[in-house]
Amino acid sequence: MLRPRIIACLLVHEGGLVKTTKFRDPKYVGDPINAVKIFNEKEADELMVLDIDATATGAEPNVRLISQFAAECRMPLCYGGGVKTAEQAKRIIGLGVEKVAISSAAIERPELIAEIAEAVGSQSVVVVLDAKKKLLGGWEVWTHNGRKATGRSVADMAKLAAERGAGEVVVNSIDQDGVMSGYDLALARKVREAIRLPISVLGGAGSLADLGTLIAECGVVGAAAGSLFVFKGAYRAVLISYPAPAQKEELVRSNLACAGPRR
Amino acid sequence: MITIVDYGLGNILAFQNVYKRLNVECTIARRADDLRGATRLILPGVGAFDHAMELLDASGMRAPVDELVLDKRVPVLGICVGMQILARASEEGSAPGLGWIAGRVRGFRSLGRDDLLLPHMGWNDVRPARPSPLFAGLETDARFYFLHSFFFECERAEDVAATSAYGTDFASAVHAGNIHGVQFHPEKSHHFGTQLLKNFAEL
Numbered sequence: 001m002l003r004p005r006i007i008a009c010l011l012v013h014e015g016g017l018v019k020t021t022k023f024r025d026p027k028y029v030g031d032p033i034n035a036v037k038i039f040n041e042k043e044a045d046e047l048m049v050l051d052i053d054a055t056a057t058g059a060e061p062n063v064r065l066i067s068q069f070a071a072e073c074r075m076p077l078c079y080g081g082g083v084k085t086a087e088q089a090k091r092i093i094g095l096g097v098e099k100v101a102i103s104s105a106a107i108e109r110p111e112l113i114a115e116i117a118e119a120v121g122s123q124s125v126v127v128v129l130d131a132k133k134k135l136l137g138g139w140e141v142w143t144h145n146g147r148k149a150t151g152r153s154v155a156d157m158a159k160l161a162a163e164r165g166a167g168e169v170v171v172n173s174i175d176q177d178g179v180m181s182g183y184d185l186a187l188a189r190k191v192r193e194a195i196r197l198p199i200s201v202l203g204g205a206g207s208l209a210d211l212g213t214l215i216a217e218c219g220v221v222g223a224a225a226g227s228l229f230v231f232k233g234a235y236r237a238v239l240i241s242y243p244a245p246a247q248k249e250e251l252v253r254s255n256l257a258c259a260g261p262r263r
Numbered sequence: 264m265i266t267i268v269d270y271g272l273g274n275i276l277a278f279q280n281v282y283k284r285l286n287v288e289c290t291i292a293r294r295a296d297d298l299r300g301a302t303r304l305i306l307p308g309v310g311a312f313d314h315a316m317e318l319l320d321a322s323g324m325r326a327p328v329d330e331l332v333l334d335k336r337v338p339v340l341g342i343c344v345g346m347q348i349l350a351r352a353s354e355e356g357s358a359p360g361l362g363w364i365a366g367r368v369r370g371f372r373s374l375g376r377d378d379l380l381l382p383h384m385g386w387n388d389v390r391p392a393r394p395s396p397l398f399a400g401l402e403t404d405a406r407f408y409f410l411h412s413f414f415f416e417c418e419r420a421e422d423v424a425a426t427s428a429y430g431t432d433f434a435s436a437v438h439a440g441n442i443h444g445v446q447f448h449p450e451k452s453h454h455f456g457t458q459l460l461k462n463f464a465e466l
Contacts, residue, residue, distance in 0.1 A: 004385070074280075074457075075451055096275070096277050098448075121311055
């Protein structure tokens with residue numbers, strides 16, 4: 001049985017590991033390579049590393065940092081941040097990364113998705129859509145760390161990504177980022193219904209039960225979380241955690257059963 | 264000694280790291296000369312079938328690898344697209360494969376299952392078809408990380424070493440004599456993958 005993926009999402013800012021709230025106020029939570037080592041020990045399903053400076057400052061992907069991640073990581077790794085060309089994507093895959101995530105650059109120039117798919121294969125191209133709720137309903141895609149509105153709906157962008165050859169779409173709720181009150185399930189459902197690619201959902205998970213609710217809603221899905229795996233307790237003390245294998249198995253099985261055969 | 268055939272595709276570093284932790288000697292071959300002394304070969308690969316064949320041909324290692332595997336019977340482990348090129352051909356492209364294991368590579372799309380999300384991405388169960396040294400210690404409850412849209416269809420049932428379910432029961436591992444292939448990524452599959460790579464080193 002193919003299992004939902006429980007993904008630890010790490011944000012990198014000025015060389016350190018941080019966690020944001022609604023895409024703002026990066027709080028330093030530790031050394032990124034050390035975090036990878038802990039997730040190795042805990043046998044996390046997958047790791048997503050997003051360099052939040054690279055896009056905002058227009059910097060090139062930090063090859064040194066990425067190779068350190070790739071060398072240390074014993075689980076599948078997805079890297080995003082500052083990737084603007086197929087050449088860069090190829091280089092990153094060559095460093096030992098399984099998947100390259102693109103966002104702003106792909107939304108500005110969707111041909112980039114096809115170019116990267118051509119260079120490294122569709123299975124390694126992830127399009128990240130940062131989505132913000134619109135006042136009158138629906139979700140709009142934003143870029144540049146949530147600072148630039150695109151005017152495009154999340155479902156349209158997801159479809160476009162699929163058409164151009166993406167292998168996965170990650171939908172990241174700006175409103176729910178760091179809030180730890182649960183995923184935006186309606187947003188997740190919207191993207192799930194729009195495309196037939198694997199999707200991952202990020203933003204809002206505050207408990208293992210929240211991961212379960214997403215799985216019950218979307219079936220085999222990537223349930224990604226940042227805060228949940230780096231903070232502990234009401235005072236948000238930094239402590240890296242990840243569900244133990246038996247706990248994860250139970251979470252997946254009980255909630256997949258709810259998702260039913262249609263998923 | 265394990266030799267990783269680096270023809271430009273796949274996660275060479277990740278294999279090296281696993282073997283470093285296992286204290287197994289492991290080198291990387293980038294040209295024909297580097298293959299001397301190889302007693303185990305790992306053939307990695309990601310991306311498209313034709314691209315993999317093109318790069319392997321262009322690397323100048325095709326002929327010596329052929330000789331090691333077919334004449335000297337050195338155990339070889341193809342991984343992901345490195346497994347798929349063991350077949351004769353693939354629906355994904357038009358280049359002939361190595362043809363070491365009778366079969367061809369098909370797309371999951373050709374199953375006509377509209378509900379199937381593609382690529383097949385994530386952790387799935389792998390059930391060995393029979394007891395085998397490569398899957399020692401992995402007989403029950405083994406799961407590995409997959410990332411692919413095409414799968415190996417064996418002509419001979421006895422070449423299927425393990426199966427996994429995704430839309431159909433497909434060959435997630437193949438085996439004929441000294442030739443092995445796995446569709447999943449053992450280098451990224453935690454202790455399950457480490458066990459399999461250790462088993463390969465000890466074949």
